[in-house]
Amino acid sequence: MTLQADPPSSPAIGADLERLDGALKVTGTAPYAYEQPVEDPVFLQVVQSTIARGRITAVDTAEAEALPGVLLVLTHENARRVASTDDLEFAVLQEPDVAYRGQVVGAVVAEDAETARQAAALVRLTYDEQPHRVILDATSTHPDSPDLYKPAAVNPSFETDTEQGDVEAGLAGAATWVDVRLSTAWLNNNPLEPHTTVARSHGGALTVHDSTQGVHTVKGTLATVLGLPGEQVRVLSPYVGGGFGSKGNPHPHEVVVCLAALALPGRWVKYAATRQQMFAFTGYRTPTVQRVRLGADADGHLVAVSHDAVSQTATVKEFAEQTAVVSRLMYGSPNIRTTHRLAVIDVPIPSWMRAPGECPGMFGLEVAMDELAVAAGLDPVELRVRNDPPVDPETGKPWGQRHLVECLREGAERFGWAGRDPRPRQRLVDGWWVGTGVASSVYPAMSMPGNEARITALDDGCLEVGIGAADIGTGAWTALSQIAADALGVGVERIRLRIGDSDLPNASVAGGSSGTSSWGAAIVGAAGAFRVQHGARPAPGASTTAGMLDVPGADDVAQYSFGAQFAEVRVHADTGEVRVPRLLGVFSVGRIVNPRTARSQFLGAMTMGMSMALHEQSVVDPRFGHVVNHDLAEYHITANADVVDLQAHWLDERDAHRNPMGTRGIGEIGIVGTAAAVVNAAHHATGVRVRDLPVTADKFL
């Protein structure tokens, strides 16, 4: 085997390569967590609380235990004590307290799934029920409202409030201003593959097949919570059926399954959440209530940007959605103010869902920008172009690559924006009001520290590249192989990638659109070290483990991806039915590793954005505290027939600031701004401004 000099003459990066895991997936033979072959498994079903707040006062498991085939019934009365309660989400079955409806308060393990389910229904719990509050009050948008508190930081570690200049003075002197209150709905991630954990305790060690975006994260959590040495926990997750953030961190079921496995040593314990359970304890996007105030001078330059965001969090654990952070950097203004407040109520723990912060925040900002454009009589593309700041307004740092204007211009050209009549409610075609709208997209370029990869020369002349990364549908199996091929100077067919195993070198979570950049940089770093150590003709067995190299000056520039999305919306004049016949996005995201999988990422995120715009809303019953529409018949997501003409394009570019590949990350930006583009187009079509998602028919009637 000979490694060619780097860089290769015809790079694998950029090649339109078919998905390497594609054949396994079109045949259904890629083994997801539940499908890993295990011997003689037993089945777990959880018991969930039927109150939203209170305390369990009595437990009766006699009937459940008497059912033939039942092996174990766990409640807080008999479950193993956890070693750490620092994170209360994982202190499962430790106390009799109930903090939200649907909380895991027990578990049953049986020889078959039907018996486990039947026995779970036979566990009798008596409660001391306390009054609860589960609805985020849409009127509490004032940062000083007594119902709200100011978190110490917002996800993950942004300042809670910022103020530059004097927003009130700016608004007072503005030629045009808008003051807009908006809301986004409670959204559930709903990956098609349910959250799944299959675990066995053997000789004191735990092996866990988990559906997760980060095997090392799960391993670390389980070791800490269960009090096991790290080397005693192995987590595997080579194929993941989507996650969108909800599998970015472990949730209570991982702990419960492992508690059961430790109580039944030697047996594989299998658990897959039901779709209904996924609305209760696997994370979700908090609803938000936002107030956005924008002021512009007579030329359309912003003289004030104020964004106040309220979201909810749980009593068990704080999660603070960073909704207003986008307004700190998106447009230039001498006066910018942002605040975040939380209502702590008796609900499940909110968590990450695709572009947490940016997604709901850009809905608020970009609808408000459209309202400002209308009020100022300016074209909405032109308003955004005029307010494109030369440096990052928040930090004063130069931009790495800020190509928002290019995205807007190219998008307008491709969409046919020129000559658009700005007046709303002017175009009635075959009984449908027709309109067009635009919104910007943004997402930070993130690289996670601590990634390492191991390169090993194999006997057959191939190179094994191992890193505990995850492919949740992003195309990591393919993209990382392409990156490795170029870094090692061999063809992609000579790369044997291994991912999704915590025995492999450490990898950060597949989140924050950081996976390809972070893991890829580690692979490039390891490949360089491998070449230095073993030369161009490595002997079989030669192996090197190394991490990413620092990129000098990376923190001296503001690194973001940008995009522009254009929507055509039709609203039926009689029924209010809303359709999106066209949606077009142009993105500036750095270098594209694989155009085929990248296009799918953009289109998929835009589809999910359209879904957020038109359909998605978890409806909570204030009496009982649960999501009423907790299945896929009633929690509507975009179906095939919703998608008509959907296009994603990108600028041909390479970002030298963050990693040797020139990438920035693409998984999330496509969902940012989509809902605003749809709302803005719906306003152009009908003259009705929908400020509360989703955009349903009733809002036009």
Add this chain to the structure above:
Amino acid sequence: MEDTTTREAAWTRPPGGPHRQTVRLRVDGRDRTLEADTRTSLLDALRDGLGVMSPKKGCDHGQCGACTVLLDGSRSLACLSLAVAVDGSEVTTAAGLPTDGHLHPVQQAFLDADGLQCGYCTPGQVCSAIGVLAEAAAGHPSHVTADLDADVVLDAAEVSERMSGNLCRCGAYVGITEAVLRCASDAAASAASDPAAGGAR
């Protein structure tokens, strides 16, 4: 109130405990037998009973389409059938579609058009697509078919409508529709070149 309690007790405690019955199926060309709880769905019988993991469980309520298989040749949601009710049936999953190591043309089209991301809905999409092509060839109209008496021509609107029972949370619909359209046009081309093979109606 009392009525509710009685009903609940009857539901959670079937008299005599679980009932089991022998179920015989032909799955992906192999004869299989299992002893199934009479409450077991075809999907659970395939996955938990026989280890046939190609059909996926996404909702267990017939709402997502991930469990779609070909049941005696027609697309069917495996989670909505009880195993005992389909005793003696022939089941084809996406794992049983390749022949001689070659992917089924519909599977290859999904790969070519990148009509997948995480892959979890994909085996169901593939089986559903095969069903769509057969239903269209047999002249079955859909909600968007304008002329109920004419031959069905699969355009994008027809494909999207007919594939809408299969949800994809990754949002691969553009590629899925493109894949099915390619197969439809290939089928039309081969029917045109070989008149004997066409003419389902």
